[in-house]
Amino acid sequence: MARNLSMKDAINEALDQEMARDPTVIVMGEDIVGGSGSPGEDDAWGGVLGVTKGLYAKHGDRLIDTPLSESAYIGAAIGASTCGLRPVAELMFLDFMGVCFDQIFNQAAKFRYMFGGKAETPVTIRAMVGAGFRAAAQHSQMLTPIVTHIPGLKVVCPSNAYDAKGLLIQSIRDNDPVIFCEHKNLYAHESDVPEESYTVPFGEANIVREGADATIVAYGLMVHRASEAAEALAKEGIQCEIVDLRTLSPIDIDSVVESVENTGRLICVDEANPRCSIAADVTATLSQEAFGSLKAAPQLVTAPHTPVPFSPALEDLYIPSAEHIVDAVRKTMAP
Amino acid sequence: MARNLSMKDAINEALDQEMARDPTVIVMGEDIVGGSGSPGEDDAWGGVLGVTKGLYAKHGDRLIDTPLSESAYIGAAIGASTCGLRPVAELMFLDFMGVCFDQIFNQAAKFRYMFGGKAETPVTIRAMVGAGFRAAAQHSQMLTPIVTHIPGLKVVCPSNAYDAKGLLIQSIRDNDPVIFCEHKNLYAHESDVPEESYTVPFGEANIVREGADATIVAYGLMVHRASEAAEALAKEGIQCEIVDLRTLSPIDIDSVVESVENTGRLICVDEANPRCSIAADVTATLSQEAFGSLKAAPQLVTAPHTPVPFSPALEDLYIPSAEHIVDAVRKTMAP
Amino acid sequence: MNDNVFPLGNEDLLEAYRTMKTIREFEERLHVDFGRGEIPGFVHLYAGEEAAATGIMMHLNDQDRIASTHRGHGHCIAKGVDINAMMAEIYGKVTGACRGKGGSMHIADLSKGMMGANGILGAGSPLACGAALAAKTLGHGGIGMSFTGDGASNQGTFLESLNLAAIWNLPMVFVVENNGYAESTSVDYATAVDSYADRAAGFGVPGVIVDGTDFFAVYEAAGEIIRRAREGGGPSLMECKMVRFFGHFEGDAQTYRGAGENEHNRANRDCLKLFRARVTEADVIDGGDLDAIDSEVLAAIEQAVEQAVAAPLPGAADLTTDVYVRY
């Protein structure tokens, strides 16, 4: 039975169901229980924004608070994943990966290859991404391009509660290391979510809107901006198809190619900075693979090449908006 | 007066001349002097591959060996750069950036913006990049896309001794943080290098070969592979223009656009992994900016989406070859 | 009035009080304004910890550089950063210390030796070592100092920095602000030892523990280790045991605290109350003089808020400036 659930609650439910199903699933991170060693309530926090709230009561010691040492505990999660556990480690903000990046990209990502296929590293690293929270330059980045660049990692970034639940369950069951990116400004976003457990497979984009005139590729929060833009353009008779990538590695390029073969126009939207971005990646691949189908120059809509500013006045300008997307679509329609 | 110098010696000379010229230049890194605290020779190593050999005798304590703590000393170099020094910190292999990435991308790169333009961070981080040394997955990566993605960083990757000297001097004098990437398989490569001090400006690509039929964009070692490919193709009457980017951030897109406006064909060569690569970045920008000039689908030639393998038999297949480039150019010429 | 029995003259005592009070009222006001929805983002308040920043920073000059934490307002104020510029920054205005681009977690003023609050825990320690290295290399007699909380002191960056400062014999001071919690996690959970001072000893860095709510204890201990650093005696660590009066950040329900913990702290471990009692009971400072400072401080904060509220926001042209010196 499906209920309306926020993305936050959907993630909580995915963790809950997988922990119930599989005793080798453990969850660790800073304050994911909260209050450890403190005189107050057990489970005082349940994560910095409450995403893991209530799980400790159900699953006890398989939820583990960590000290403020990302290298140590993310590394421990990775190590444990090669020893029979399926750890889900929370890196709070993906921006913090700078202090533990080696464990992610030189260790987890490379074990299987370096060891000639003899290792499995079923670890999931959950982390918040994205701007709009007025959290400034070190807590707001969309670092998806960096992790997507790395062979050996899988990268997931859901745009809604339904996908979040199914993709997180898939991530936990997946036998490769997964970076699971949660847009903090989507936690409150609600959609229909089945109560029962289900998976959303990796590498399958979701056509969230069909249209014959232009293809907008997006992921995460940008899917919603793209929808706004498509809505506005529809009023003028321009019909956009929106491809929600859902997973960035593996990436479902076939769906994008197919769509562009119909529309002839490509607009890639990315909340990340522009250089070597997901938008650039998709645009480049499409230019190579579907050049003959393109009727106009593909357009990239990204954040500017700047850190994320604090002031709401600036941050709102920083994040790609529906207007930016509308303008880009218009450019592809110009004669 | 110009002499034939290896890239290794050119880098040494750049450091030497800048240290002599400016007393605020200091150089630090693991074993860059070598033998510190040891009973043997002073300056026993001069860097793991001898690049800084001899500098200690000339400049003494302004060359500083560090403990095996990249976060601490790269961070110290960054901090010191905001306090009146111009540190050159050696990160030995750029692959090690995982243990100190935060200092690079959240600190050095963002100070100026986060502090409203009130900080200058004139630090240069030198590091080896690239494959072909049989050094396997953790000592051979071309991580240029990751640092290029980050706003606030400048990224340099010379293809020859002349550029290496001029670009390194520019990096040291530059008031922004620079990631200076030295391809280990180019250290022995020789070219004419003036004795006197000179700079090569950032953001100015070098047209290393002119040609009217196709534009090959490359940097670092790949410039040489592109030249081999162009040589081979010239024999068939196909004239390639080669654009050596020299600096990846800032990037001289204008030169690429100009070239593609003449040739109508674009091949981007990158030793990095394909996803969100420099090749993707250039291809996407060109597809957007010069769509009308493109006569054929642009082609990307990159390493595969795998870690760098150890076995020479595999590593030689991993690195993009002249044949790969020839094939890609041919694809753009096919009717 | 009696003779001054304190290690500072009367003017310095009043100055110390003014600094502590300014921090306190700055934070109390932010708490209220945040509650009213007027302040965006993550705001971590320093209230309760004023004696540490103040007692330490009174030994520093503008050449001395500090690297602060996410909880940086107190360090800023004690280091001499203008409260108007700070308030405007926190309000996201173009008149702010960072032109609105940094916000609470990134206030910096290099001209005052304040290298920045920092959103990354432990990141300041290497940076401050760099300041110490620069001071040593340039020979200007300054020192470097980093602040880390009890939580951040488990970060590799901090631990590596202890070693670096020790082997390079840097003019460096590591201040550990131990307020008992890292977010909701108790220091007793996150470490297996009683003291960060002992931990430092394992790197060859001498450590001292002080009651961070006692301005005088902080002032004296800091004076000694700062003097030693300045004179070439190398780095030290100072652990201040202290309390934070508010939640981890604004909005924190603090359910991890024991019953009555906040009330107890406010009643018995308020560094401002303790300071006032010490100096007035010794009959060195007149309570009325402190009251006068209280009013001046409140007026200054009020003015800072008014100016911040009235100030213009940054505009579209500001979005892409200040990324590079030259690109």
Place this chain on the structure above:
Amino acid sequence: MNDNVFPLGNEDLLEAYRTMKTIREFEERLHVDFGRGEIPGFVHLYAGEEAAATGIMMHLNDQDRIASTHRGHGHCIAKGVDINAMMAEIYGKVTGACRGKGGSMHIADLSKGMMGANGILGAGSPLACGAALAAKTLGHGGIGMSFTGDGASNQGTFLESLNLAAIWNLPMVFVVENNGYAESTSVDYATAVDSYADRAAGFGVPGVIVDGTDFFAVYEAAGEIIRRAREGGGPSLMECKMVRFFGHFEGDAQTYRGAGENEHNRANRDCLKLFRARVTEADVIDGGDLDAIDSEVLAAIEQAVEQAVAAPLPGAADLTTDVYVRY
């Protein structure tokens, strides 16, 4: 023959000797073959340090997991990894332990509890803590163990791991292999303290220092802390003071060493010679039995090299496999 006065039976003594000798000859042979240009890449030899790997690993079983270093051959051999697979790997052959994809710096065999040599210094400590956490969670009685050199023990990853293992009370052992140098840099330069054991104490991890050239000292000390870890007594650190016989990597001219240092080490600090002297002088083991092992080992190494040389290289199809379990 006298009664056996050692903590191991005769068979185990012979086994220990065989392991140490295998490591030694493996490395001596690589040294020669590298010099002949037959081996590609960076090769770091463990010769001189055999007593540590062997004395420790005799207490471990295949459930116990170790995370090794760039200098990993000795750990591999002592942990039971097949020397034929190792040699083929170092030669870059498809028959290698990692199908030629890893090379010397990445040999792993999870079935033997060997989690991998590692090209990143200090990276193994968190990973081994993960193994210890898994052992504790799954309750199978295994332990985690990481090796770091004197240099790598200054990495944040290692230092953070000490704290993590302490507060989680993990069945974990940290082995610090102190051979006096990190590449060319002396341990005396890179640290300001005499002992890593004291450093560990600052995290609540008990430490012990042993002479890493004395097999028996290592064996006994390791036995105690491994038993403690297994029984729930928490992590420990063991620092082995040792010497490396060759350069940092093959090709190193070793100009940072004192005059006669290598000769002195070979003459006086050779763990194999010391072991042989101990067991033969006590008249427990017959020298001839050791000689027999010497020949067997040499033959086994010769065979491993021959097989490696004859083995096929990986081919184009291998380049892109083994990146993911499924993509």
